[in-house]
Amino acid sequence: MAPILKGIILGFSIAAPVGPIGVLCIRKTLDQGRIMGFAAGLGAATADAVYGSVAALGLSLVMQFLIKQSIWINVLGAVFLLYLAYKTFRAPIRHDHAPDIARLNYMKTFGTTLLLTLTNPLTIVSFVGIFAGMNIASESDQSLFLVLGVFVGSAIWWLFLISIVGSFRQMMSTRIMKWINSLSAFILLGFGMYSLYKTFM
Structure with missing residues (x-):
């Protein structure tokens, strides 16, 4: 199987389980439309591609840093989730007659899910194990196609x-x-x- 197809399957499988990102995407879609929901999904897909790149290209220093700082990064992610919970509860209901307001928030929505997905650094451990099992050399073009496939597969799921x-x-x-x-x-x-409980216990 071609590396890009393997990556698409991998990206789709990683994105599919419903978690906080899925909740955000569903709410954004129902509240502000498909484009806003897909913007949120693309943020998650981009984060998956970033971690996939680190694992596929064998950037060991980056991996070691993320793993060593995983507790604090997880705490940051948990606090960010609590903040999003508060903002979601207080968020006004938008309507179709206010497209200009929604348009201004596309990049903000993209950045929110990108940051939230990146605050789960142990995801990179999964990528390292999977990529090692596929026996793809980090310096080969195959690794780049695999990462591209991860992004495409994740984006397909969100779409x-x-x-x-x-x-x-x-x-x-x-x-x-x-x-x-x-x-x-x-x-x-x-x-x-x-997430806070799991991090400290």
Whole structure:
């Protein structure tokens, strides 16, 4: 199998499990449309590609730093989740008649999910193990195609998820969206508290 196809399968598999990123993407899609939801998904896909690049290119110094500082990076990620839970609970409900406001937030949404995904440095350990199992040399062109495939596979998953969720957007009344915001905030709060517990225990 070609390295890029392996990467696509790997990227899709890594992105598919529902976690805090999935919650954010679903909420953004229902609240502000498919493009905003996909912007969030691309942030996660970019972070996967970054960690995939570090593992595939054998950047051992970067890997060692991330692993040594994993506790503090995880704490940062947990605090960021708690902050997002608060912001989500307080977030106003946007409507179709305010596209200019949403457009200004595309890069902010992208950056939020990029940062949140990067604050899970142990993901790189998984990439190292998987890439080693594929027996692809770090200096070869195959590693670059594999990383590209990871990004594409992750982006495909987010596009698939956003397309399905977006089809329900027109059914969402303001009351339902307020309920979804509260539920999303509670889920993000749970992920943040669990991450802190796991880090210190």
